[in-house]
Amino acid sequence: MRLALDIFTALAVAGGAFFFLAGTVGLLRFRDTLTRLHALTKADNLGLGLVTLGLLPLVAWPLGALKLISVWLFVQLSGAIATQLIARLVRREDPQA
Amino acid sequence: MVSFLLAAAIFILAMVALGLFRVFCGPTDVDRMMAVQLLGTGGSAVLLLLAVAVEIPAIVDVALMLALLAAFAAVTFVTSASGSPAAAEDATDSR
Amino acid sequence: MSMANAFDVALVALLLAIAVWVVVARAAFSAIVVFIAYGLLVAIAWVRLFAVDVALTEAAIGSGLTGMLLLGAAARLRGTTASGRCGLTLRIVAAMFCAMISLGLGAVILTPPDVVVTLAPAAMANLPPSGLGNPVAGVLFVYRAFDTLLEKVVLLLALLGVWSLTPDRLWGGVPGPQVDAGPDGMLAFLAQLLPPLGIVVAVYMTWTGADHPGGAFQGGTVLAAMWIVVIIAGLQNAPSIDQRLVRFLVVVGPAIFLGIGLAGFALADGFLSYPAGYAKPLIIVVEVALTLSIGVTLGLVALGTPQRMRRQ
Numbered sequence: 001m002r003l004a005l006d007i008f009t010a011l012a013v014a015g016g017a018f019f020f021l022a023g024t025v026g027l028l029r030f031r032d033t034l035t036r037l038h039a040l041t042k043a044d045n046l047g048l049g050l051v052t053l054g055l056l057p058l059v060a061w062p063l064g065a066l067k068l069i070s071v072w073l074f075v076q077l078s079g080a081i082a083t084q085l086i087a088r089l090v091r092r093e094d095p096q097a
Numbered sequence: 098m099v100s101f102l103l104a105a106a107i108f109i110l111a112m113v114a115l116g117l118f119r120v121f122c123g124p125t126d127v128d129r130m131m132a133v134q135l136l137g138t139g140g141s142a143v144l145l146l147l148a149v150a151v152e153i154p155a156i157v158d159v160a161l162m163l164a165l166l167a168a169f170a171a172v173t174f175v176t177s178a179s180g181s182p183a184a185a186e187d188a189t190d191s192r
Numbered sequence: 193m194s195m196a197n198a199f200d201v202a203l204v205a206l207l208l209a210i211a212v213w214v215v216v217a218r219a220a221f222s223a224i225v226v227f228i229a230y231g232l233l234v235a236i237a238w239v240r241l242f243a244v245d246v247a248l249t250e251a252a253i254g255s256g257l258t259g260m261l262l263l264g265a266a267a268r269l270r271g272t273t274a275s276g277r278c279g280l281t282l283r284i285v286a287a288m289f290c291a292m293i294s295l296g297l298g299a300v301i302l303t304p305p306d307v308v309v310t311l312a313p314a315a316m317a318n319l320p321p322s323g324l325g326n327p328v329a330g331v332l333f334v335y336r337a338f339d340t341l342l343e344k345v346v347l348l349l350a351l352l353g354v355w356s357l358t359p360d361r362l363w364g365g366v367p368g369p370q371v372d373a374g375p376d377g378m379l380a381f382l383a384q385l386l387p388p389l390g391i392v393v394a395v396y397m398t399w400t401g402a403d404h405p406g407g408a409f410q411g412g413t414v415l416a417a418m419w420i421v422v423i424i425a426g427l428q429n430a431p432s433i434d435q436r437l438v439r440f441l442v443v444v445g446p447a448i449f450l451g452i453g454l455a456g457f458a459l460a461d462g463f464l465s466y467p468a469g470y471a472k473p474l475i476i477v478v479e480v481a482l483t484l485s486i487g488v489t490l491g492l493v494a495l496g497t498p499q500r501m502r503r504q
Contacts, residue, residue, distance in 0.1 A: 177268075
């Protein structure tokens, strides 16, 4: 059981790290502000989600797990709002974007 | 397991560092602002991994604090970027 | 090299690179964004040094509130024609000053004394009578309560300093921008969803400070941040600075702290000492009052000087 959970953690955290890599590559390589924004929020939030998922078996239940999930939910909320705000600003400053 | 988590933390830290290059290159200020987004997400991930690796649950509180205030810089930037018409126009945008 | 050491080396290398970048950055905006990054990395460094209370404060203030203040300042300066380059003499003097501090700190850290002087065991041993489990809270409210009281007064003085920059005709006015955003829209959504959750987190942060990292200052900072979000989104106007409620909230924390301190003359051994058995309840009362005061004070400091008079 412990081994199965450890493998699960390893896979989830590795997946999360991969998505962080994807997000950074997108941020650096995409040509356009809006596409970079897209890569940033989607990939990085998914990465954080996978990391959180992988760490769930390792923390105290229930309060520790609840805190971990609420961190992820807060980051998602602020990420979503900030992305919308930034995207609207880009659209306003450059209507052809 | 601890070493693996710390290695993942180093990797994500490196990704955040690479992402900061956008601050260097990014043609507009908006591109630079996006690096702060990356910091919020990446920093939270690093802190969560550290919290489990060194077994101090209080570090999750630091990540919680960071997550709560993550939107701040973006909100300030957007409302001050083109003056306060930003918020007024935001209200008239359809949802 | 163990993985923990590798992490520390990577963190320190990144910190140094970013610190250099902040100093040599050409555009103010780049420097500000990199400074916010620096604040976050320093918070992680505090975590690595096992100073989680300081990390909490650094994450909240260093990269949260300070970032917001600097971005606001940069926005205001954008319209001005100031060149922003200072003279060579000033820069050389600043560099020498910083170098002196760095060399001094390096000398102190790299040549430790033969016998390491530490009060940590004594601090932990004397904690139980106060009912606290967090040694940092013990230092703040039991051993060095006088310093904490003075720090809160300094915060008050900082607020007065900010208010003293008000032009005479605007005294008693309303700080912050005039935002007339309706209840729809993205910012309003954030300002409706985040503050209730933030208040829960603030209460948790203050409450858990007795036994785990946290405390009144961290809780107060979260409260201030939530208040600022509501004001920036335009859901509520900032209060004018001559309102009695505002001034009461700003003063109530230090006042209660001082009152309990003075009562120590009558009820216990002296100034700021607690009667036996009543230490924890008194400390909780002080912490709650301080959380409110710190929240309002930090929020007002971040909002700045009054910009307009209140509409009658």
